[in-house]
Amino acid sequence: MRRINTTLVIVVLLALASGTPARAESTAFSHSTREILRIRLVNDRDGTISVSRDQARSWQAVGRVLRYTTHVNRRAFTAGKWVHPGRVAATAVNAIHINAGHNPEADRGIVFSILPREFLTPPADYRSFLSPDASIYTDLPAGAAIFGGGYAPLVGSAVCLELSTGELLPLWDGYVPHRGDTLIITVARPEPYPVAAVFENREGGRVTLHYGDGSQHQIGWVIRPVRGIGRFAGSRYAAIGRVRANHTGVIDISTSPPPHLGAFQIIPVGHALSPEMGIAWRLTQWMIVGPAHDGSPLWDSLMPLFYQYLRPDYQADDLYRADWRECLLARFLVEIDTGGGWRPMPDLRLSPDAAAPLPEWAGSALARVEHIRILFPLAERPHE
DSSP: OHHHHHHHHHHHHHHHHHTOOSOOOOGGGOOEEEEEEEEEEEOSTTOEEEEESSTTSSOEEEEEEEEOOOOOBSSOOGGGGGSOTTBEEEEETTEEEEEEEEETTTTEEEEEEEEOGGGGSOOTTOOSOOOSTTEEEESOOTTSGGGTSSOOOOTTOEEEEEOTTSOEEEOOTTOOOOTTOEEEEEEEEEESOOSEEEEEOSTTOEEEEEOTTSOEEEEEEEEEOOOOOBOOGGGGGSOTTOEEEEETTEEEEEOSOTTOBOEEEEEEHHHHTSGGGGGGGTSSSEEEEEESSTTSSSOTTOTTTSSSSOOOOOOTTGGGSTTHHHHHTTOOEEEEESSSOEEEOOOOOBOSOTTSOOOGGGGGTTTTOOEEEEEOOGGGSOOO
């Protein structure tokens, strides 16, 4: 395993030096797709936000726009460049980021964002990507509707401009939002769709997808296991054991209930070698993974972990709701195994004081975890 890891690092360093943006998705996972919903947003004050589950034959209003934008951010987060223009670059309980091009001078993605109402006045100590001027602010709370309440997009979901004729025009490289623009996000997931992704939490551990027919597919290796948790800002908006965010360079998993902080991240080796991510090799709150085959050495923006498979959807009361079957269609949960079988993610919360050092226990909070699994929507799992 040591030889494989060394090879991966060398290839990654060479590729990073080339500065290649927007890598295409892995051909190993070029499945057919099935549309599951559409999001429609009017970029204007009081613009309607609505969703459709029947390919735009009918729409359900879920919210409205509080503040529109006519700007883009030309220096987005590093992973923002690994999605083609006109695609969702990140999906989270606290933001949706859309790629609008690549800035070659800065080697950064160009994005604009859709934000929940909390970010009209963001926390003073918020330490995560935020672009105040290049954001559409909504009246939706974090964790609800398109922000993880059953209607979240997937990384890579296509974004179009709806013309007055009803025609959909894909967003182009260099697009800048205009007041009154109507945006359509089409959320389509691959078929076949897995029931779980399982990570062996040890160096050289396997990363496997599990399907409803009992088959398994190894997709990668664990290069560096996760041992601890950290203060990831968005975790204050996500429940325990929930996928807080997914983008082309991360899966962020909450270990704390709102409004507390506590989470760990799973990142691909390519992103782990980005200049700002050197800390991931020293601290314990990151798991670093690489692909099973050298054909996809970077794995950033590639299926299935960092493109088009995961989204931050989970409703804690889904089994008690009248529409529980619909809720189950969107339910993602994360569980752990410490040697005695699968169990829920434990409550591991940290002080919100970003200036305070992490307590000693945080660095080894997950040290006994042998396996981590992400359960995909329960409605897709086989009957037990």
